[in-house]
Amino acid sequence: MTIRPATLALVAFFALSMAVFSVFAPRFASPSNIEDLMGGFSFIAILAMGEAFPILTRGIDLSVGAIVALVGMVIFDMSLIFHVPGYVIVPTALAVGALAGAVNGMLIVFVRLQPFIATLATLATYRGIVYAISGRQLVEGLTTTPIRDKWITGIETYFDLGRMLGIGRMVHLPAVPLSFLLMLGVFVILQGVLLFSKFGRSVLTLGGNAEAARLAGLNTGAITVICYAISGVCAGLAGLMLVAKLTTSTEGLGFGMELSAIAAAVIGGVSLSGGVGSMFGPALGAFLLGAILLGLTLLQVSQYTQQIVTGCILLAAVGYDRLLLLRRLRRRLANTG
C-alpha cells in the first residue's frame, strides 16, 4: 500500500499546525485542550469517514446533518417518552441511520436523481420528520428532562489514562474520552473494509471508472446504496454521541455539520472525482480542523474569523487536490505514445 503525497502533506500540515499553536497559543498543548480536541471532534471524524464513502463513488451526501438530528430525536423519544432500555436504543439508532442513508442511495439508483439533489431533498424531508416526531414539542416538560439511561450516558465517559497506567502522579496525561476510542474503532473497521475487502475494492472501482465497473459485472446499484447507508450509520453514531454529551436532543442538532464532514473529507484527500482516498485522511482532517479552531479560540480569535478561516482551508485543500489531479493527468498524457 503506497502512501499518497497528499496524505503526507496532510500529516505534515497537521504536525506544523500543532507545533505553531503550541508555541503561540496559551494552554494549547495542555491535557485539557487535548481532551477538548478528542471529545469535541471525534464525532466529526466519524461523520467525515462516513461521508467519504459516497464521495468515493463520485457522489456526495448533504443530508448527514439531518440524519444526525433524526437519530437524535429518535433516541430522545425512545428514551424519555417510551422508556425503552438503552441496549435497545443504541442498535435502533444505528439502524435508523442506515435506513435513512439507504433511502438516499435508492433515490440515486432507482429514481435516478443526482446525488446532490437526492440528498438535498432528504435533507429537507428528514428535518421535517424531526419536527414531526419531536418529543420536545409533543410532551410537556421534556425539554428540561435529561436522559439518564446508562447505555447512552455511558458513551460520554473519560478514561483516566494516567491512573490506569499508574503514572498519574508523575505525568498529567489527558483523559481519553470513549468517543475517541469509538472513533478509532470505526476507523479500524472502515479502513479495513476499504482496503481489504472485495466490497472496498468495488467501491474504488466504481468511483475510479464507472464504465469499467459495469463491464466487469459489478452490481453498481447495490454498491451505491451501501455506501450511502454507511454514511447514514456514521451519522447515526455521531448522533448517539452528541445526545450522550448533551443528555438531550434538539431539533437543530447537527445543523451545518455536513459542511464540516465534507470539508474534513476533502481536506483528508478524498477526491471529489471519485476513486481516490482512505479513512485516514478524513479522520485526520477532522482533527486538523478541530485543532485549528480550538487553537484560534485560545488565541482569542473571534468565532467569526474562525468561520472565515474554515472556508479558506477548504478552498486551499480543494485547490491542492486539483493540483495533484492535474499533475496526475499530465503524467498520464506524457506516458502515451
Place this chain on the structure above:
Amino acid sequence: MSTESPVAQGHTRRARLFRVLGPNALPIAILVLGVIFAVAQPAFLTADNLIGIVRQVVLIGIMASCTTFVIMTGGVDLSVGPVLAFGGLVAFFCLNAGWPLALVIFAGTTSGFAVGLISGAVIAFAGLPPIIVTLAALSIVRGAALTIGGTDQHLINSWPDYTFIGSGMIFGVPFSIFIFAVVALVMIFIQKRTPLGLLVAAIGDNERAAYLSGHRTRLTKMLVYGISGFGAALAGIIQTAQVHTAIAIYGPFGTELDVIAAVVLGGTSIMGGRGSVARTLLGVFFLGIVNDGMNILNVSVDIQLIAKGIIIACALGLAARGN
C-alpha cells in the same frame, strides 16, 4: 420499421406521456393546488392573500432569477444566504455614514456582485468544483458579515427613503414587488434575447464545445456567479428595508436550498444546459403557493418540511423520466 414488441410499445407510450407531462407538470400542479386550496379555504383566493404570497416570494424570487444562470452552466451557488446578509449590512453601514440613497443601493449590490465574481473566478479559472467553492464562500462571507456586524440588530429607523423599498406601497401593491418584477423581467430578457442567454445554456450543455466554438467560456462563467451575488445582495437590501433591521445572520442555512429548489422545480436541470428564468418563476410561485396554502390550512411546520422534501423528490424524478 418498428419491430417492437407490444411491451416495448407500451414503454414508448409511457415515455411519451412523461415527455409531455414533464415540462407542463408545474403549471398543471399550480392550478391543481390552487383549486384545492381555494376549495378548502376560500380566504386563499382573496386579493390580500394573493398579494401576500407574492410579497413572500419576492426575496427568493429575486435570488432564484439571478441564480438560474449559474445552474444553467452546470454549477451551483450555495453562498446566497450569507451574501444576502452581507449586502444588507454593507447598505446599513453606508446609510449610517450618510451616503445618498442611490449610492447606498449601489454599494450594497456591488458588494454582492464582487463576492460572486470572486467565487466565479476561482471556479472558472482555477477549475475548482462549484459546490465546494461556494460552500467555502458561504463560510467565509458569513464570517465576514459577522465580523463587521456582530450579532447585533442594527436598526434602520431614520431613513424613510430606504425603508420605502421594503415596506412602501404604490397603488396598493408593495414596492418590493415592483423591484422583483423588474429584476425578473430583465433576467428573462437577457436569457431569451441576448447572446449571453444562449451562451450560458451552451456552456452548461457542453462547455468544451462552446470553447471550441470560440467563446470566452471562463469569463462568462465568472460573470454568472457575479449576477447571482448581485441578486442575493439586492434581496438582502430589500429584506433589511422590510424589517427595518440589518443582522449578519440573515439568510440562514436553508435559504440556498429554497433558491435551488425553485430553479430545479422550474425545469432547469442541475446538470446544466437549457433553462428558463420564466420557468424558475413558476417554481418560485409553486413553492410560494404550497407554503401559503399549508399555512392557511394550519398545517404544522414539520409536515410542511416533509411535504416540501417529497414534492421536490417527486418533481425531479418526473423530470428525470421525461428526458
Place this chain on the structure above:
Amino acid sequence: MDRPLIRGIDLTKVYGDLVALNTANLTVMPGEVRALIGSNGAGKSTLIKILTGAVTPTLGKVEIEGEYAPLGDPREMIRRGVACIYQHSNLAPAMSVLDNIYLGRQPTSHLGLVAVKRQRQAARALLDRHGITLDLDVAVGSLSTVKQKEVEILKALALEARVILMDEPTGWLSASEVGKLHATIRALKDRGVGIVYISHMLDEIFAVCDTVTVMRDGKVIAESAVVDIDRPRVVHLMVGEKLARESEQAGQHKRRPRGTGEVRLGARRLSKHGVFTDVSFDLYAGEILCITGLIGSKRTELLRTLFGADRFDAGTLEIEGKRVSLSSPRGAIAHGMGFLPEDRHREGLMLDLSTNENLAMATLSRFRSGILLSARRLSKSARLMIEALSIQPPDGNRAVRLLSGGNQQKTLLGKWLTLSPRIIILDEPTVGVDVGAKAEIYAILRKERDRGAAVLVVSSDLEEVLTVADRIAVMVSGRLGDVRDAEATDINALVREIGSQAA
C-alpha cells in the same frame, strides 16, 4: 467435430435511423484466431459489444458452447468465459496493477476479505507464464499506454477466458511488443482459446490469424481462411465494389491537387514533445488534403494545435504566408478557421440545444443587433444552411439529440460553414454516419473546395480518402510522410505505408 466456442447468429443493431449492424454472423472455433476487419463504421465495434454483453442487439442471438447466452449482461458473458480488451482503457486509474487484473473479481476468503496472497501468487504465475514484466503495486494510471495494454491483456487472461476479443490491440505497440503479443496469442491458441482479432494492420493479420471476416457498412461481406486469400483481395473487399464505382465517379470529379496555388496554411516543422515531430506541409486554397494513418498516429493531436486548442512546442504555423501564434480557438476562428472534432458528441454539438442554435454557435456575433440576439436573422441563416445541407428533419427548433448521426454531423459541419471559413479542418468526418449522408458530406466538402476554401481532412477510412482527396499524406507514430497527388496513389502502397512502423 469441435463445437464452436462462440457464435453470433444474425445479429442486428439499429440506433434510430442508423443500422449499425445488419444480420451479422460470426463463429469462433477452439484454437482459432479470427481476424475481424473493416473500415471505421463498418460495425466491428458494435458486434464486439454485443458479444461481450455491453450492448443488447435489436435482433439475433449469441450462442456459447452450444447454449444460448442472455444478451446485454456483461456479468453473464464474463461468467461464460468471454473476455474483451477494449480500445479505450477499461481500468481504474488510481488502483494498483494487481487490483486491476482482478477488477471486480477478486478472490475472497470467507469473510469477504480479499485473499491478497492468493491473488498475488496467481498474478505472479500469470506474469511468468506469459513472459510479461509488470510491477504489481504501481497505480495503473501512472503507467505508459503500452504497459496499460499489458494489464488489460492480463486481466483477460486472468479470467480464464475461452474466447478473447481484442479491439485494435496493437495501436500503440512497437514492433517487438507486437511480436510478444503474437507469441502470447499463439500460446493461447495451443490451449484451445478462441481469439477475435480486430485490426487494420494487414501484416499482423497475415502473421497470426487463421481466418478472416470482412465487414462493411454493418454487414459481413466475406469470410475466408487466411491461406486462401491475399492482401490485395482483402483491401479490395474492405474498400469494396463501391470504390471502383467511386473511382469512376471520382474520375468525373476533377482532382485539384494544390488548388488555386495559394498556400492558405503552412505547417513548418511542428513538434510537440512526445506526441509528434517535425511535421511540415502546405495546405492550398481550393484543394482537399487528406492525412490518413492509424489510431495512435497522433493526427488528432496535430489538428488541435493547428486550431489553437492545444500548443505545439517547436516549429511555426503560417496562415496566408504570415506567422501566427494561436492561443485559443477564438484566435483561430478570427483567422477564418473552422474545426470539426472527431468526437462530435463530446466536443462538437450541444445536444439539448436546437439545430438552429447549434448552427449559429460559432458565429453568434454575426446575429447581434445592439445587445440583442436577433432571433430572426439567426433562424433565417439556419434555414438556409439546413436547406443547403439537406438536414433532416428541416425543423430547426428540434433538439439536435433527436437527429440521426448523419444529420448531426451535417449540423456540426453547418456550424462551421456559416463562418464561410477560409480553412476548414475535419477529424474523421463520417464516423458513425450512414452511407447516404456520407456521400452528401463528400459533396459538401467538394463544394467548399470549389468555393476556394482550403480543406484538411483526417481520416482512417481508406475508401473515404481515395474518394475525396486531391492530395494524400500518411502519418505514422507522430511523423508525417510525403504528400502525394491522389491520382498517382496506389492503394497497396498506401496500405503498406500506413501499416509500417516508424523507424
